[in-house]
Amino acid sequence: MSRETGATRRLWKFHGGVHPPQHKEISTTLPVSAARMPARLVLPLHQHIGEPAEPTVAKGEKVLKGQMIARPQGYVSAPVHAPTSGTIADIGDYPVPHPSGLSAACMVIEPDGEECWMERQPIEDYTTLPPSELRNLIREAGIVGLGGAGFPAYIKYNPGHQKAIQTLILNGVECEPFITCDDMLMREAPGDIIGGLRVIQHALQARECLIAIEDNKPQAIAALRQAVAGYDDIEVVEVPTLYPQGSEKQLIKVLTGKEVPADGLALNIGVVCANVGTAAAVHRAINRGEPLISRYVTITGSAVGAPRNLDVLLGTPMRDLIEECDGDLGRIERLIMGGPMMGFALHRHDLPVIKTTNCILAATAKDLPPQRPELPCIRCGACADVCPVNLLPQQLYWYSKHHNLDKVQEYDLFDCIECGCCSYVCPSNIPLVQYFRYAKGDIWTQEREKEKSDIARRRHEFRQLRIEREKAERLAKRNRKKSALKADTAMAERDKKKAEIQAAIARTQARRQAAMKEAEKRRKSFGKEARGPMDETPQQPDNASDNERKE
């Protein structure tokens, strides 16, 4: 049944992987429908990897649906668009979906209910546009990777001076439990996906396209197989279910046998990988002129009465969605954005859906058993057996736990994709990924601090140098002035002057000594250094008057 396309494609294997219970069927029984319009939409300016966007409209301004309301800052960045027409009610800090539970800059839109679109400019024939123009349109449409990471998509579609792109992979693997938004998208909008795929293929000039789908989604496979009938260069590849196959590097290995270099990109081996949702968004952006303003979101978990997928406007509060699916907020023990393996717990219910929100898991103890107490690591190596990157999590854990930041890097901590397989199999219930995230954060912080201290050192050294130079200049000036005076002043006058100078010097010295004593009292010997220039300030008026006189 699954091999109706004829020749069987050879598949490769990556190391490790696990088979967590799927829980996918619960959210695929109902068809996808558009979510209700909320009272307010909260749009964070930072929904992607890179620099946050910068507002282009002011508070109180009216905006149209699809209008850009914040523009990208810098190369790695993405704009934000108004998901509906309405008024900008506020621009300020609001809680955002982030593991920290902190707030960040957001724009709030009060919908006017008109759904009044801005002028859309669909591209008649994308094949007439050069790839750079297409990439620009994709950037303008605010499209980021919808699979989870949220990396600005247009950057990935730029092969630059790399060798030609051999393979474009559409990722419909969706290996994480509970999440079904890609599955439903593939079932319900295969045409959009293929439309976007053709655009990306054109932008990359890729020779072949593979659409990878895990064998637990037969309906999606059938729908896409039907949609690609007639295209010779697109193949739907059924891959055996294995977590974390949806991870880009692992999927590329499975399909091509090639490994993306640890410090490189898929581009380096002539492969580009895009999520099916991203492809559908590209289709809408190019062929319909609609920017990224909504996405499919899975609302699932035992605390939800009617788990399903909704087509959600970005910025919609999650609470509205949970309620729309007959969810019981009181029953939720852990609210998770993403899946149980890689998602993170949210601190409140009213956070907005952002571009990377693929799933809202309103979990009870039935879905996610509470974290059992962490026992000592017995180095059994179960984690190393399942690590898809072939790391030694037991060693990484040992060094992360004891803050040995040099050693964790020696064991390639930064190659860890945080897939959670190790934590999943650990017989001692050790939250390994948490340790690795902690260690990564610590290393980044240390690097930032190191950078900052280097700047401080340079600035301090420069200041010392400047103070030295100013001292030397003043001394030179005074010497010059002295010799000038010597030449054209009478002896008596000079004596008088000398006495005055002597007195002044004595005065300053006395003052300086007093100041030094006090400074020392206050700040030990450092006061001397810090106050050095100050002590000399009283002399400056003398210098100044001398200068005037000289002129």
Add this chain to the structure above:
Amino acid sequence: MLAAIMVLSALAVIFGLLLGFAAVRFKVEGDPLVDKIDAQLPQTQCGQCSYPGCRPYAEAIAKGEADINQCPPGGETTIMALADLLDRDPKPLNPENGVPQEKTVAVIDESRCIGCTLCIQACPVDAILGAAKHMHTVIASECTGCDLCVEPCPVDCIDMAPIEQDILTWKWPYPENRLEKAS
């Protein structure tokens, strides 16, 4: 007996010559140790170590005049790094030098600033902008939080504000272990 003494003396002479030669042949220019120590210090230039800045403290450590536990802003991390570098036993921070505090940044209350430039002269990293009789302001990104500017201010318009955590600087916390915590 005599032979043994002679052999041992000969060996001592040979090794002495060898070491002497090595000391001349592989002499390192400058004093990299001071640089290495300085690189471990936080460069706040705050003087809490009782030396006028980080580099003088590094020099004092290199000469053996100062101990490695006199830097409150660096805290335990710096002490550990120095202990590692100098192959000494780490020891707790000397409380005479102060206690480690939250990272802060100087903030000038601009309505009260009289433009006296005293803080500008006190700042060890030139992180305060301003001119005489004009309002001053702190370049927050360059401020090391040393608080040396607070005292000279005649109108008390400088405050040390804790650096607020935002999403970009947030990091995952250290996992808590209930069983170990129970102890």
Add this chain to the structure above:
Amino acid sequence: MLRVMIALIPGLAAYIWFFGWGITVNIAFAVTVAVAAEAVMLSLRKRPILPFLSDCSAIVTAILLAFAIPPLAPWWVTFIGVLFAIIIAKHLYGGLGYNPFNPAMVGYVVLLISFPREMTSWIPTLNFLPQELSFAQHAAFIFTGQLPAGLTIDALTEATPLDTLKTNLGLGNTVSEIKSQLGLDEATSMLLSVIPIFGLFGGKGWEWINVGFLLGGLWLIYKKVIGWQIPVALLGSLSAMSVLFYIFNPDQYASPAFHLFSGATMLAAFFIATDPVTAATSPTGRLIYGAGIGILMYIIRAWGGYPDSVAFAVLLMNMTVPIIDYYFKPRVFGRNGD
């Protein structure tokens, strides 16, 4: 850990069949002492007792150590060994997960070098005992030193096959000579009143105990409780060494089968060397670690001062674990084994 204990049952059954009930007295006593010592140490270290006791690691340590102690050793031998293993080798290093040396083997080595007489006085297989002891008689002897009337300890004890072989080789006899005297069938041996050391393919009696442990070990691998690397590498290198020297000089060196099925070979391969805490942790590292133990076992058996060699081989390889783990990391995805 529970499955490890289940896997020990076939070996234990064979052990009881050949050497009587003494082992069960030792195991029961050792487990009691170990659990008590573990509980005391946990409370001294201010750790919650129940969660840590329920990992059963102390029980497994005690059972493994009991297997290594002769069935007639007095109670205080077991007592000291278990205490040393749990308190010094395990908890003073930080408890489960932090001990660099296999606690059971540390306990065994301490006993072996402190009480060599008690630790090498094994008993011959039951058929060659003047009188079979009951469980109660075993317990009575272990705890009070009282034997049933008419029996002396000398009549009950005998060196192990590996020991006997070593002694005889040391006297200048060849393996075939020894075999002609000590490898006879039971009836003849009884007639000549010698105690045979050679069985069908391994040490007399010991071969079946080893088969028992082998079966249990294979089940553990099948159940993925232990990895295959250490047992395979250990048995592989031990076989390779013994084949090599057996071909080279069959008169001086025992056959590979004798090495594989005598002493604690199988217990070591599947139950002792596979202790994850003290073994190397990467797959390649485990191969090297296992092979190292096998080679050391052969070297010590063939040329060392002790008849069996598991404990020393394991402890020596424990020492090398950090360096093995450091140099034999697996190739990380997308890296070219730098």
